[in-house]
Amino acid sequence: MKNKRFSQIDASIPTIRRLPSYLNVIRRALEKDLKVISGTVIASELELEPIQVRKDLAVTGIVGKPRVGYDVKELKNAIESFLNWDKKHKAIVIGTGNLGTALIGYHGFKQNGMDIIASFDSSEDKIGKFIINVETYPMDKLPSMVKDESVDIAILTVPSENAQEVTDTLVNAGISAIWNFTNLKLKVPKDVLVLREDLSSSYAVLSVCK
Numbered sequence: 001m002k003n004k005r006f007s008q009i010d011a012s013i014p015t016i017r018r019l020p021s022y023l024n025v026i027r028r029a030l031e032k033d034l035k036v037i038s039g040t041v042i043a044s045e046l047e048l049e050p051i052q053v054r055k056d057l058a059v060t061g062i063v064g065k066p067r068v069g070y071d072v073k074e075l076k077n078a079i080e081s082f083l084n085w086d087k088k089h090k091a092i093v094i095g096t097g098n099l100g101t102a103l104i105g106y107h108g109f110k111q112n113g114m115d116i117i118a119s120f121d122s123s124e125d126k127i128g129k130f131i132i133n134v135e136t137y138p139m140d141k142l143p144s145m146v147k148d149e150s151v152d153i154a155i156l157t158v159p160s161e162n163a164q165e166v167t168d169t170l171v172n173a174g175i176s177a178i179w180n181f182t183n184l185k186l187k188v189p190k191d192v193l194v195l196r197e198d199l200s201s202s203y204a205v206l207s208v209c210k
């Protein structure tokens with residue numbers, strides 16, 4: 001995986017976050033054998049402003065034809081290429097509890113290039129077990145797996161109190177990107193990218209706005 005820092009990318013994070021929803025609309029259009037799709041149609045499906053959609057799609061380098069729209073296949077390829085989802089990203093999951101197991105079971109990641117090749121846990125009961133086709137290994141196997149397999153992304157789903165010690169192990173093994181599902185702010189060197197994920201922030205919006 002290219003490890004560009006945010007400042008080096010010619011797109012805002014909100015734009016990058018919206019691109020997967022555009023891709024879903026476009027993949028559905030392809031399934032229906034549509035050849036072209038307009039920014040307005042994408043916008044209305046996602047309840048966004050057409051100008052926003054066109055600005056977002058412009059970061060992928062694709063140009064739509066006025067009053068016609070975008071070639072659906074080209075648009076799909078342009079978004080996948082921009083997101084680097086046309087390449088394989090090797091990932092590992094650390095902590096095969098409720099959340100780790102659910103993430104391993106989600107097929108959508110594979111469709112978008114992420115290949116979860118192994119999982120790790122400190123609990124003896126979990127070692128050697130398979131979740132779908134992903135084997136759980138003991139933690140002492142983690143450094144060699146990261147190095148030998150050139151793992152791109154570590155998905156961190158251990159209890160928060162263990163998150164920093166596991167992160168230190170990952171950093172020492174040479175990982176460059178951590179998807180942190182714990183609620184701990186991890187301390188990492190500058191060249192390691194950490195993205196924190198929190199389902200509670202969506203729930204908070206639901207709770208306030210329902």
Ligand SMILES: NC(=O)c1ccc[n+]([C@@H]2O[C@H](COP(=O)([O-])OP(=O)(O)OC[C@H]3O[C@@H](n4cnc5c(N)ncnc54)[C@H](O)[C@@H]3O)[C@@H](O)[C@H]2O)c1
Pocket residue numbers: 094095096097098099100120121122123126139156157158159160162165166180181182183197198199200
């Ligand atoms: N970001 C979110 O929206 C979100 C949602 C749910 C859970 N979480 C967080 O995800 C984490 C996991 O939640 P869960 O419900 O799956 O917990 P869980 O208890 O079901 O699973 C945790 C797993 O981590 C393993 N583990 C513990 N210490 C370890 C260590 N030092 N090294 C390796 N493995 C270790 C345990 O054996 C267990 O299998 C928690 O930090 C939780 O707060 C975040």
